[in-house]
Amino acid sequence: MTTMLAPSGQASGQVVELMLEVPPGKVIQYDMARLCSALGVDDPTRVAVETDGLRRAIVTIYPANPLAEIRGVTRTDLVMDRHGRITVGRYHNGRPVRRRLFDPRTGSAQRFLLFGTTGSGKSRTVHLELIAEKINGVVSWVADLKHGQSVPEARGAVDWFGTTAEETILMLEGAVGVAKERMIRYARLGRTAFLPWHPDPLLHVTVDEANRLLEKGAPYRDRATYLIRELGRTGRSVGVGIRLAAQASHLEELGGSDTLRAMLKEGEVTLLRWSSSMMRQLVADGLLPAGAQLMPIPKTLQQATLVSQFDEADDDDEEAGGTQGMAYVLSSQHPTSLMRHYRVGAIEPTPGLDPEILALYGDDEPARLEAASWEAAGRAYEYRHDPHAMATLCAQLASEHTSDPVAPTQFVRDEAPAPAPTKGRLLDDRIIDVLRNAQAPMTADDILAGVLADGGKQVSLGSVRNTLGGLVDSGDVVRAGHGLYATPTS
Known part of the structure; x- marks a missing residue:
């Protein structure tokens, strides 16, 4: 195996890069543990190896793990x-x-x-x-x-x-x-x-x-x-x-x-x-x-070190x-x-x-499925923001499920839509009622307060916001300003 030291040199604190190549007719292979031992590196996370799958490899040795610190992601x-x-x-x-x-x-x-x-x-x-x-x-x-x-x-x-x-x-x-x-x-x-x-x-x-x-x-x-x-x-x-x-x-x-x-x-x-x-x-x-x-x-960057079994343990060391x-x-x-x-x-x-x-x-509404595909997405998509209605569909699915193999053609539920739940009202209807009874456009927080006051099942602000997004897409609710909603006739 021939080696060439990269111009970065071998001085302390610098990165060392080795270009490795095996003779024609052979395929490069390596064992990471043996390689680190041969290089005198006791921390494998400081070594990176890339090969071309044939004869050549690049071995990069860092003075410290280059990925120990990483910045936060930005939008x-x-x-x-x-x-x-x-x-x-x-x-x-x-x-x-x-x-x-x-x-x-x-x-x-x-x-x-x-x-x-x-x-x-x-x-x-x-x-x-x-x-x-x-x-x-x-x-x-x-x-x-x-x-x-x-x-x-x-x-x-x-x-x-x-x-x-x-x-x-x-x-x-x-x-x-x-x-x-x-x-x-x-x-x-x-x-x-x-x-x-x-x-x-x-x-x-x-x-x-x-x-x-x-x-x-x-x-x-x-x-x-x-x-x-x-x-x-x-x-x-x-x-x-x-x-x-x-x-x-x-x-x-x-x-x-x-x-x-x-x-x-x-x-x-x-x-x-x-x-x-x-x-x-x-x-x-x-x-x-x-x-x-x-x-x-490894699970942590803490490197194992051999210490005498008779040395006093240092339990105050912070984990890497x-x-x-x-x-x-x-x-x-x-x-x-x-x-x-x-x-x-x-x-x-x-x-x-x-x-x-x-x-x-962010606070903006997430992207929604196009209206042309709502029917194909099934009744579950319609009920995705109504926990009670979804629970009814899930219970129906569980009751239909057996351990017997099901033909692939049966997997996509093309049958008639599941019946609407007999208890409770859909969140869509509750929101529309609140907006219709309002004297002015409302924020999502105000709508939530109105929904929670109607005596129905408790819902979260996230569910109200999600449902509002779907109602806006369908035209049942309109945006009346930044963060404000109303029915088309309000």
């Missing part, structure tokens, strides 16, 4: 460029990391896969992408299968927010219905590719904690697997994308490896801190070049910084280059919703 970072990309962080060498929300060259919606163990920064990364979607006018449907605890700030900032397995199934069915409706509509127009906002917006469905839906033994595993396959098959050309965020486990635990293999090879794949079984699967599926290795991402947000973007041109996502939200835990994350989402 400007998340504005799409002309290539449909947003900036989500930086690589170890300081270069920006970009992720594609849409591919304008092909007119294709994207498939997103995000894997990470507990505490790796998965939820904050999901927030980053959802905030970007809101900023760029993408319609976001989010299923947070941790009962809404993973990304609670997204509630009210997206078009549809669900927290149960049943609502997730209804959401996926609605997305498949939208994709098929758009396909038929575009075929009549002679369109072969999707043009965002001409006239329809991009629609992205996010399933956070997807392993709870797709793991072996999950009640809706087969149904969910089919629907995700359908979205991957039919959604790309009509502007319907799918994002799965899951614990880093073996792919067989996520609906079967065949379910995700195509998404892994063609989607935007990000790997946070991982498990060994996940790594073996990724290499076996050909997502990483043969012989390529990823430097393991964590590695939340560190990852590899496997679908990028630099799949083996360590990167770190920009920080999202407060560093320390907050007692409630994180105000920094809420500020990044």
